[in-house]
Amino acid sequence: MTDTQTLHAHYAAKIDAVLNALEMEGDLPPESDRSNVAVEPPRDPAHGDLATNAAMVLAKQARSNPRALADKIVAHLERDPEITALDIAGPGFINIRLTQDVWLRELATIAALGEDYGRSAKGSGTRVNVEFVSANPTGPMHMGHCRGAVVGDALCGLLAFAGHEVIREYYVNDAGGQVEVLARSAHLRYREALGEDIGTIPEGLYPGDYLKPIGSRLAEEYGDRYRDAPEAEWLEQFRTAAVAAMMEMIRADLAQLGIHHDVFSSEAALQAAGKPAEAEAWLRAQDLVYDGELEAPKGKAPPEDWEPVELPLFRSTEFGDDQDRPIRKSDGKWTYFGADLAYHFQKAETADALIDIWGADHSGTVKRITAAVAALTRGAGRDVPFDVKLVQMVKLMRAGEPVKMSKRSGNFITIADVVEEVGKDVVRFTMLTRKPDAQMEFDFAKVVEASKDNPVFYVQYAHARIHSTLRKAAEQGLAPSPAGLELLTEADLALIREAAQFPRMVEAAAQAREPHRIAFYLNDLASAFHSFWNAGNDDPSLRMIQSDNETLTGARLFLATQVGQVIRNGLAILGVEAVEAM
Structure with missing residues (x-):
């Protein structure tokens, strides 16, 4: 193993x-497809340190029984x-148990790489554009935007x-009706600033x-x-000024959450540059x-004055949509x-590659925009993968009661409000404690609770507890040292095995x-x-600091x-910051 190569x-x-050797021996066909071969920990640690599915994945190509191929591996x-130790389990899994020296070397690898431990070169040479947040510029960031912002x-x-190489992008929706409403709302406040009594904010304006x-x-x-x-x-003029503000x-x-974008793309500028017409030309080619009549609304009677209108339609039904979708309105606007x-x-x-973080309420548009992006990029001679991650809204709770939000009414909980109350790190980590497409409650009391049931506290406390132990040891003249690593017990090695999963987890999480x-x-x-x-509370031999064994203490501190x-x-x-004291 090289100094920088991690265990997995x-x-x-x-x-x-x-597998190369088996190809040379004729037990595998040349250039066999190994893309699905995995080396990872077995589900049950009792079965070993590592497991591989190589025999099961390659048996068909080798025209062999999986267990027979496993015997050769x-x-x-x-x-x-x-x-x-090696063990063939079930239909052909190979369980592998490693020597203690392997795990001790991995511990040394963590120490050698430091903040680079787990860093991967898998994505080297690939530029990924991640577009997230992209809230309409009609008000402050509220908690309805928070989860997608953190996930992105x-x-x-x-x-x-x-x-x-990552590009963080924000798409500014500064064209269309909502920003015109914003401009009118700003004009009302402009008149108010000039001394006019504007009374109740009219319906339809932002209050x-x-x-x-x-x-x-x-x-x-x-x-x-x-x-x-x-x-x-x-x-x-008021639209431009209001959007800028x-x-x-x-x-x-967003800065309150530690979020900064690299690129802010303007929808208005996009249209002014003729990009929609260029995209339409690619798709027509x-x-x-095609130019066709938009179908009447389904499931209900059309309005009395409804008439079929010929519009440019994207063939989204070819990609699983229930009807073809217009790309321009009857007045020619996009x-x-x-x-x-x-x-x-x-x-x-x-x-x-392109990745968009969308609210779950946009799920209905995923198929057609994915299909259109594929068509556009292939037509332009580049097949650019496009992935949409859907994020559910967060339900805010206080004193057991939901906190209601309404952007239009002006009664909402802003991100700044929540960060001020519970802190940036609590907000960020909490938003990642569920899969993005799963429902989530954010309870103001629970997210700051000092309990193992609170993942934010639990992880932060582990780091703080380590630093507390190191400070206590230093007061006694003790310091971390790799000199006595061979004295570490099976319980210590289990902790190393868990830490050693990190590089594999980074690659798997990035790929997914x-x-x-x-x-x-x-x-x-x-x-x-x-x-x-x-465990050290019950068994003194497992405590970090061993008053009668400085060498073992140094190894455990290491x-x-x-x-x-x-x-x-x-x-x-x-x-998220790793705090050293709590």
Whole structure:
């Protein structure tokens, strides 16, 4: 094993070398497909340290019984001095047990690599565009945006740690009716800033107080020039100013969560550059857009004045949709779908893969936008993978009662409010304690609870407990040392095995685009450490600090230091600080 090669990669390479030998011996066909061969821990640790499915995956290609092929693989592996036992289980799994030296070397690898332990080169040379948040610029960031923001940012951190070049992108929806409503709402606050009594905010405008500073700024800039002017004279200027102010507020809100985007793409600029028309041309060239009549709304009687209108339609029924979808409206303006096509076409010009983080309420558009992106990129000579991750809303709870939010009414809980109350790290980690597409409750009391039932506390406490132990040892003149690692017991080795899963977990989570796996793993590692610690309360021989054995104490402190390093590395991926005291 090289100084920088981690354990699972090392043994995957060994299995690969055995399969090469079997090809040379004629027991496997040349260039057999090994893409599904895995080397990972068995589900039951009692079965061994590692397991491989190589015999089961390759038996058909080898025209062999899986167990018979497993016997041949085992015959080669038996020659390896680092392997103490091999067992063929079930239909052909090969369980592998390793020597103690292997695990001690892995512990040294963690120490040598430090903050780079677990970092992968799997994504090297691949540029991934991750578009997330992209809330309409009509108000501050509220908790309805929070989960998608954290999931997107954590995914970016994960992909970067796995070697990808990552572009964090925010799509600014600054075209269309909502931003015109924003401009009119800002104009109302502008008149208010000039001293007018505006009374109750009219239905259909945004009533939030967050627009008052914008109104004051506009009043300072323009005086009373536009107070009584026709809308056509001020709408565009007020729209531009209001959107800019909202984006400034949104950036500040996201910064509260430690989130910063690399690119802010404007929908208005996209349309001005003619990108939607360019996308339409590509699709027409592939006969995926045609001029046809939009069907009447299904499931209900059409309005009395409804008439069929010929529109440019995307053939989304070819991709599982229930009807073809218009890309332009009857007045020639682009639909949301049409604009989205162009936006993704633009992103694909500078990235090798696209990932969007969407709210679960957009699930109905996934098939057609995925199909359109595939058609556009292939038509342009590049097949750019596109993946959508759906995120469920978060249900806020306080004192057992749901906290209601309404962006339009102005009564909502902002991200800044929640971060101020419970802290950035609590918010971020909590949002990753469930799969994104699973329902989630965010209870203000539970997320700050000092309990093992609170994953945020549990992981942070493990790291703080390690540092507390190191400080206590230092007061006694004791320090971490690798000198006595051979004195570590089976209980110590179990903790090393858990820490050694981290590099494999990073690669698997990055491949699946699932940053929550890192949060789940950290909870498992913290649980293993706390269990080891608690075992020392019952069995003094398992305590970290052994007053009568300085060498064993140094080894256990060294082990604890590396566990702390792995926790730090995992939390760094998620954008969470590893605290040293609680």
